[in-house]
Amino acid sequence: MTLTSKTLRKAIVDRALAGQPTSPLCPHARECGGCAFQDRAYADQVAAKAAVLRELYASSGIRVDGFVVVPSPNPFAYRTRMDYVATKGRFGLRARGKFNYIIELTTCHLIPPAAFAAAQAVWRRAGELGLPDYDIRAHTGFLRYVVVRRNLNDELLIAAVTAAGGDEATMAALAETALAQPGVTGFHWLVNDTLTDLSFGEPRRHWGAAELAMRIGEMVCFVGPNTFFQNNVYLADRLIGDAVEAAAVEPTMRVADLYGGVGAIGLHLARRAASVDCVEAVADSVTLAQRNAIANGVANLNPICADTLEYLRAQPAGSLPVIVADPPRTGLGPQVCQELLRIGPQRIVYVSCNPLTQVADLQILTVSYRVIGLRGYDMFPHTPHVEAIAVLERAA
Incomplete structure (x- = not known):
């Protein structure tokens, strides 16, 4: 074969x-x-x-x-990690075989409902704060991804991956919304100022916990927003x-x-x-x-x-x-x-x-x-x- x-x-x-x-x-x-x-x-x-x-x-x-x-x-x-795309007023995942088309989701069964709801709440609040979605074709806008990580205890670490720009006061307001969601222990602001479509970025600042504790076997492993697990x-x-x-x-x-x-x-x-x-x-x-x-x-x-x-x-x-x-x-x-x-x-x-x-x-x-x-x-x-x-x- x-x-x-x-x-x-x-x-x-x-x-x-x-x-x-x-x-x-x-x-x-x-x-x-x-x-x-x-x-x-x-x-x-x-x-x-x-x-x-x-x-x-x-x-x-x-x-x-x-x-x-x-x-x-x-x-x-x-899933211990999901990377949701924010683009053109849609929040969800890419369509199968159509990289530039986003399926707008109101729920996702790959993570617990509360984890999806927390990520979606962050995206909605970003819109209220005047933080525009990123357009991957035109390379305009700000918010590229909302990433959510969770552990077996359903504790959550959320990251907003953005283009360059933005101000700390507005991101602090977004962090406040994130940390108010059930289970969320920390919020990261990551910056990807390249043209490459990645859901990772350079850490700009975090609010709350910096890492998430993942129980694996007899060990506890702390992971961050950019680390593999x-x-x-x-x-x-x-x-x-x-x-x-x-x-x-x-x-x-x-x-x-x-x-x-x-x-x-x-x-x-x-x-x-x-x-x-x-x-x-x-x-x-x-x-x-x-x-x-x-x-x-x-x-x-x-x-x-x-x-x-x-x-x-x-x-x-x-x-x-x-x-x-x-x-x-x-x-x-x-x-x-x-x-x-x-x-x-x-x-x-x-x-x-x-x-x-x-x-x-x-x-x-x-x-x-x-x-x-x-x-x-x-x-x-x-x-x-x-x-x-x-x-x-x-x-x-």
């Missing part, structure tokens, strides 16, 4: 849409880009992802015996727990957690290892990883702000018996894979949010490794996205 990201998504969507129809909760489910097949039975969605991934792995020469996709315990209200509040524990178990770390080991973010995986590894290098290129995430280590009483996590490739190039062969990696959608890439082959850890646990790049990397790594475990995780119900963990062991 030769696929691109687009054709992989289409294969999953087509397979899912062949499943049992069901009544979607959202009236916009068939047109909104937030959901591709909310109108199909959830079990059929999961089965579609498993079937397409089995074909992908098998066609690439990777064993798939017993491969399954773990379903989300709840396919609704699962697994986006399924119900399945993140299972994903991270399985990755840590698969690492089979022993108390004498020095371990590397690559693309470690705020330390969610590394902190759990540290409870089992002699030391863990948590390697992350984003400085804000490294700062939070340091804070999270202190908050959880973990003294043997070493947050390192570095590019993964440069970090690996500095490690002697045989110096790391176990490596866990959770790269972005671009995957590890040939250079990082070659460094892993040179260092030669006994075990590699590869957490991936893009099966295509994972497969490409596995085809390089299996020169010296055997895939001894492979499992999918439906972190994004109603979408074609799926995560997977591959466990590799060095061949004798």
Whole structure:
């Protein structure tokens, strides 16, 4: 099976849409880009992802015996983060396949109703304060996104992502409205003054709490408005727990957690290892990883702000018996894979949010490794996205 990201998504969507129809909760489910097949039975969605991934792995020469996709315990209200677009008097998400068209939402079932209502209240108040929506075509206006993050306790951190300009007094008034919403603990003003359409920005100021506490397994991880965190509040524990178990770390080991973010995986590894290098290129995430280590009483996590490739190039062969990696959608890439082959850890646990790049990397790594475990995780119900963990062991 030769696929691109687009054709992989289409294969999953087509397979899912062949499943049992069901009544979607959202009236916009068939047109909104937030959901591709909310109108199909959830079990059929999961089965579609498993079937397409089995074909992908098998066609690439990777064993798939017993491969399954773990379903989300709840396919609704699962997101830990949602980025709502504000443009031309509309508040919602982009239409499926129409980047410049926004589906105006009055509710969204990907997060709890109170979280959506809080974000919408901020957008409405911005209009009352004379803060115009941003026009992505004309590059005019001010308010680009309202971002809401939530944890299992339904505490919320909200961010307004704006273009340049604005004044602090008006934003303080907007913050007052945000903090008055049920569950909201903090409000951030982020500035994206580029032409690039991003729901992240440079922090200008915050009101209330600066971070949100996310419970993951036996740890609490603080996250900010710009930092990455697994986006399924119900399945993140299972994903991270399985990755840590698969690492089979022993108390004498020095371990590397690559693309470690705020330390969610590394902190759990540290409870089992002699030391863990948590390697992350984003400085804000490294700062939070340091804070999270202190908050959880973990003294043997070493947050390192570095590019993964440069970090690996500095490690002697045989110096790391176990490596866990959770790269972005671009995957590890040939250079990082070659460094892993040179260092030669006994075990590699590869957490991936893009099966295509994972497969490409596995085809390089299996020169010296055997895939001894492979499992999918439906972190994004109603979408074609799926995560997977591959466990590799060095061949004798």
